[in-house]
Amino acid sequence: MSFLYCLNPEKHKLRKWREDNHRNSEQIVDVGEELINEHASKLGDDIWIIYEQVMIAALDCSRDDLAWTCLQELKRQFPGSQRVKRLAGMRLEALEKYEDANKQYDSILQDDPTNTAARKRKISILKAQGKSAEAIRELNEYLEQFVGDQEAWHELSELYINEHDYGKAAFCLEELMMTNPHNHLYCEQYAEVKYTQGGLENLELSRKYFAQALKLNNRNMRALFGLYMSASHIAASPKVNATVKKANVKYATWATNQINRAYQLAGRGTKENKCSVKAVEEMLESITMS
Amino acid sequence: MAEPEFLLDSNIRLWVVLPIVFITFLVGVIRHYVSILLQSDKKLTLEQVSDSQVLIRSRILRENGKYIPKQSFLMRKFYFNNQEDGFFKNTKRKVVPPSPMTDPSMLTDMMKGNVTNVLPMILIGGWINWTFSGFVTTKVPFPLTLRFKPMLQQGIELLSLDASWVSSASWYFLNVFGLRSMYSLILGQDNGADQSRIMQEQMSGAAMAMPADTNKAFKAEWEALELTDHQWALENIEEELMSRELDLDGMFSKELPMGIF
Numbered sequence: 384m385s386f387l388y389c390l391n392p393e394k395h396k397l398r399k400w401r402e403d404n405h406r407n408s409e410q411i412v413d414v415g416e417e418l419i420n421e422h423a424s425k426l427g428d429d430i431w432i433i434y435e436q437v438m439i440a441a442l443d444c445s446r447d448d449l450a451w452t453c454l455q456e457l458k459r460q461f462p463g464s465q466r467v468k469r470l471a472g473m474r475l476e477a478l479e480k481y482e483d484a485n486k487q488y489d490s491i492l493q494d495d496p497t498n499t500a501a502r503k504r505k506i507s508i509l510k511a512q513g514k515s516a517e518a519i520r521e522l523n524e525y526l527e528q529f530v531g532d533q534e535a536w537h538e539l540s541e542l543y544i545n546e547h548d549y550g551k552a553a554f555c556l557e558e559l560m561m562t563n564p565h566n567h568l569y570c571e572q573y574a575e576v577k578y579t580q581g582g583l584e585n586l587e588l589s590r591k592y593f594a595q596a597l598k599l600n601n602r603n604m605r606a607l608f609g610l611y612m613s614a615s616h617i618a619a620s621p622k623v624n625a626t627v628k629k630a631n632v633k634y635a636t637w638a639t640n641q642i643n644r645a646y647q648l649a650g651r652g653t654k655e656n657k658c659s660v661k662a663v664e665e666m667l668e669s670i671t672m673s
Numbered sequence: 674m675a676e677p678e679f680l681l682d683s684n685i686r687l688w689v690v691l692p693i694v695f696i697t698f699l700v701g702v703i704r705h706y707v708s709i710l711l712q713s714d715k716k717l718t719l720e721q722v723s724d725s726q727v728l729i730r731s732r733i734l735r736e737n738g739k740y741i742p743k744q745s746f747l748m749r750k751f752y753f754n755n756q757e758d759g760f761f762k763n764t765k766r767k768v769v770p771p772s773p774m775t776d777p778s779m780l781t782d783m784m785k786g787n788v789t790n791v792l793p794m795i796l797i798g799g800w801i802n803w804t805f806s807g808f809v810t811t812k813v814p815f816p817l818t819l820r821f822k823p824m825l826q827q828g829i830e831l832l833s834l835d836a837s838w839v840s841s842a843s844w845y846f847l848n849v850f851g852l853r854s855m856y857s858l859i860l861g862q863d864n865g866a867d868q869s870r871i872m873q874e875q876m877s878g879a880a881m882a883m884p885a886d887t888n889k890a891f892k893a894e895w896e897a898l899e900l901t902d903h904q905w906a907l908e909n910i911e912e913e914l915m916s917r918e919l920d921l922d923g924m925f926s927k928e929l930p931m932g933i934f
Contacts, residue, residue: 496719528719531726557745558730561737588742594910595740601919630911637915645921 393418394429401436408443411436416449431460438470442477450474465491469500481508499529506538515542533562540572549580567599571606578613583622589613590634604645611638611667639667679838681809689805689841697848698855700797704789705860711785724887727760731894739906746903754898761895765888798845802827805841812837 393414400411415437423430438453454474457467468491475484485508491501502525509518522539526532540555556573563569574592577585590613596606617623618631646660731753738746753760809829817825817836825839 497717497722528723529726530723530730554745557741560740561733564737564740591907591910594914595907597919598910598914602921607919634911634915641919644918648921 394426394433397433397436401432406443408440411440412444412446412449415440419453431457435466435470439473442473445477447474447478450477465495465498465501469504472501472504476504476508476511481512484508499525499532503535510542515546518542519546531562533559540576544576549576552576553580565599567596567603567606570596570599571603571609574606574609574613578609583617583620586613586617586620590617590631604642607638607641607645611635611642614638642667679809679812681811685808685810689808689810690844693801693805693810693841693845694848694852696797696801697845698852700793701849701852701856702860704793705856708785708789711789721887724890728890728894731761731898735898735901738901739904743903743905750898750901754895759895761891761898794849798842801845802840802842808840809834809838810841810844811839813839 396414397411400407415433418426418433419437426433434453434457438450441449441453454470457470461467468487472484472487475487485505488501488505491498506518506521506525509521519542522535522542526535526539529535536555536558540552543552543555553573553576556569556576559569560573570592574589574596577589577592590610593606593610593613596603597610614631614634618628618635642663646663734749754762756762807829819836821836825836825843826834827840827842829840
């Protein structure tokens with residue numbers, strides 16, 4: 384017989400995962416299944432949101448039985464709910480019954496055209512079926528209506544990167560950078576896209592945005608390496624004049640020093656890391672233009 | 674400041690001050706539940722949602738446009754403000770002025786708002802004034818001028834009485850506003866008993882969700898965007914960054930296995 388206070392750490396864990404949007408589905412299934420099976424009566428009204436969380440995790444882990452149980456409980460409690468309908472649609476998607484899932488989402492949209500969740504699920508069906516061109520088109524139409532949906536902009540940028548359409552991916556990332564000016568990861572991703580696009584202007588832009596990412600978060604190693612690479616590329620390019628070249632060499636040297644410092648910090652003590660530090664130094668020297 | 678300090682009968686405390694607090698509190702709680710019962714579902718059309726998001730995007734462009742390259746900023750500004758086919762220039766929404774006469778749902782909303790908030794306050798205020806009249810209830814801790822006397826000392830006809838001594842009606846109104854934080858504690862945020870919040874909403878809600886103003890909102894955004902210039906925040910970013918060493922503290926936690934390279 385377990386007492387009520389024993390439940391609290393489990394509930395707290397689930398709530399923390401829910402609020403932080405963690406996708407650790409196996410853990411959620413373990414903890415959640417135990418909570419549901421043993422202690423359902425003691426959870427009170429929290430149980431419904433736990434059902435939803437566990438159901439989505441169960442779909443991730445292919446636990447159809449558990450997902451079905453959760454769905455039945457939710458359907459019984461909230462018969463007309465659109466949120467539950469969406470979960471039913473997700474289950475159909477997991478079973479690869481895409482036609483039925485589409486019908487389910489269409490019925491949600493008939494009732495409530497502003498429902499964003501159903502639209503996004505339809506787009507993910509297209510993505511799951513590999514129809515990326517259609518997915519991109521649908522996502523563009525969605526974004527025309529709902530310009531503020533940041534998750535959608537990020538998804539679109541990923542789709543474009545997969546299609547190697549870097550110009551449009553950069554546009555999406557710009558939207559994200561505007562709405563989240565202090566997020567160093569968007570700056571870094573934007574810089575990487577610009578670097579991939581290539582060309583002198585884009586390289587300069589990428590160098591600036593790598594620098595911005597570093598300014599926002601001094602410990603972003605990817606941005607540090609990116610800064611080094613873009614600066615050395617510009618310095619190595621034959622089209623630049625001497626001042627620009629000198630400036631970029633300065634930037635690249637600064638970046639090298641910082642990288643060395645970071646690796647020294649990491650390599651304190653252990654013998655193996657002395658080898659890593661040496662390897663990094665050699666790599667940097669080999670890339671550097673004289 | 675009164676030279677003779679009054680000593681109020683402790684019965685006043687027991688039978689007036691505390692009951693008024695309880696009455697105000699309970700009325701607030703009842704108002705909260707009544708407002709939940711009377712709540713009507715507000716359905717937004719797709720167009721309204723879309724328009725509000727577009728306005729937000731334009732505002733973000735104005736505020737944070739300095740973080741994206743100049744070319745991108747100009748591209749977006751052009752999209753919104755272009756003479757021939759800019760979004761703000763061209764999009765005209767069908768304007769239905771939501772006056773209370775033509776829009777029945779707004780009428781009922783207004784009525785419900787009045788019934789749940791203003792009416793009880795007036796009724797109960799008046800009842801308290803009538804019941805608990807003829808004596809002083811409490812003293813406000815700061816000195817007041819004589820101008821406040823007729824307002825705060827309804828029913829007490831003493832010319833020489835300090836304006837700091839107030840009647841029960843003013844104690845009631847003090848409670849109505851003071852118990853707001855208690856409501857948040859007990860009923861959670863966003864509760865229906867929070868009157869000052871409702872009054873604020875009535876004032877700003879008229880400026881916010883009115884569809885009639887969509888065209889005006891677009892025009893306002895157009896003007897604001899025309900005025901905005903692009904001041905690139907990353908102009909001298911390298912110099913700023915490289916002026917000092919990177920702060921790599923805490924980068925490598927000692928618990929991590931060191932063989933991560």
